[in-house]
Amino acid sequence: MNIFDFDFSGREMTAEKLADTVKSVAFFNEVKLVIARDVFSAGAAQQVEELIKEQKLGELRDVVLLVCENQDAKALGAKNKSLFKLLSDKAKPVKEYLFLSGVKLEQWVKSQFAARGCSADTGAVRQLVNLAGEDSWALTNETDKLSNFRQNITTADVARLVSGKAEQNIFEFTDALANKQKAKSFEILFKELSGGREPHYIFSMIVYQFRNLLAVKDLAERGLNLSAIQQKLKLHPFVARKLVAASQKFSLPDLKAKYQMLCGLDIAFKEGRVDLTDSLYNFVLA
CATH class of the missing domain: 1.10.8.60 (Helicase, Ruva Protein; domain 3)
Known part of the structure; x- marks a missing residue:
């Protein structure tokens, strides 16, 4: 089986790319699983609906389209009633997974x-x-x-x-950095440092995040899809999706410059030329 994963929350994703994959001929008659995420939120619902009808995807056995949304049925119906009705047909199973508590x-x-x-x-x-x-x-x-x-x-x-939710705050911080959310990044950084979090640990997590972003961006520009990137870098599927989406907010030169800035900061701190806490704030606001 060939698996293709399209996340429409990324600005570079288009319905045309999805259509090209659906229409392409698979080698050795392999089944294609095509995953489309956040179609309703990205405003691509009408084009996806037209694609389903044009290619008669509900009748094909060699192409399976899986539409994934992080919203309930009522919200999806309000955004595009026509597509939701098409997907909710009895012949096309729809499952809703609610958060447990x-x-x-x-x-x-x-x-x-x-x-x-x-x-x-x-x-x-x-x-x-x-x-x-x-x-x-x-x-x-x-x-x-x-x-x-x-x-x-x-x-x-x-x-x-x-370790608990304190550890999750670090991942929220690096995610906010990756998505260029300066205000949120600054707020979390302040709370973590004020709460006694070690600056060196925060710095190591930032380096780790941008190293991954740089690797993901490089592979994406070489033409690798999400599944190939995940396997190449040995990332968890959830982490891989988030990194691919975040990397689309940067150009490759931008990420190289950010990583070089971190390398320079590391050297400067080890030589005693800068205060690491002040440098973390400067990096977040840069």
Whole structure:
């Protein structure tokens, strides 16, 4: 199977690129899975609807179109009733996955431990949810970590191994930087430093983020798609999608300049010529 992933939240994505992929002939009669994300939000709904009708995608067996949206049915229907009705046809299955919370979320976490051959008492599960939040991706990662530690998870294990939402703030900070959200970046940086976060750690996370952005941008400009970039850089699919979308906000020379700035800052700090905290603020506002 050939998998093609199109994220319409990126400014460079167009319905024409999606159409070209759908219409292209696959080698060896392989099935094509074409994923289209944020079609309704990007204003491409009408063109996608025309493509579905023109290519009779609901009837083809060698091309599967998967439309993914981060909104409920009511919101999607309000944005484009015609496309939503077409996608909601009984012959085209539509599934809505809602965010879990409260008891349902705790039950889901318990099921994740059980699937890994482990168990966790109610107190441990609640503490894990309080620390990691309602992000299923973060909870899955923490569940993996705890399951590898021991079979019967206790509250003491969670307290020992789960870093909690403070760690998520760093990822929010680097995401804001990557998306050129200066005000949000400055606010999170101030809170983290005021709360005692080590400046060297923040700096290392910034370097890591821009190194990935530079690598993703370089591969994208060489013609690699999302799936190929993810495999080449060994990134989690969620992280790869976010990096590809963020990289579209920069040109390759911009990212090279940012990375060179970070390298220069690293050298200057090690030589005692700059204060790292002040330099972090300057980088965010640059």
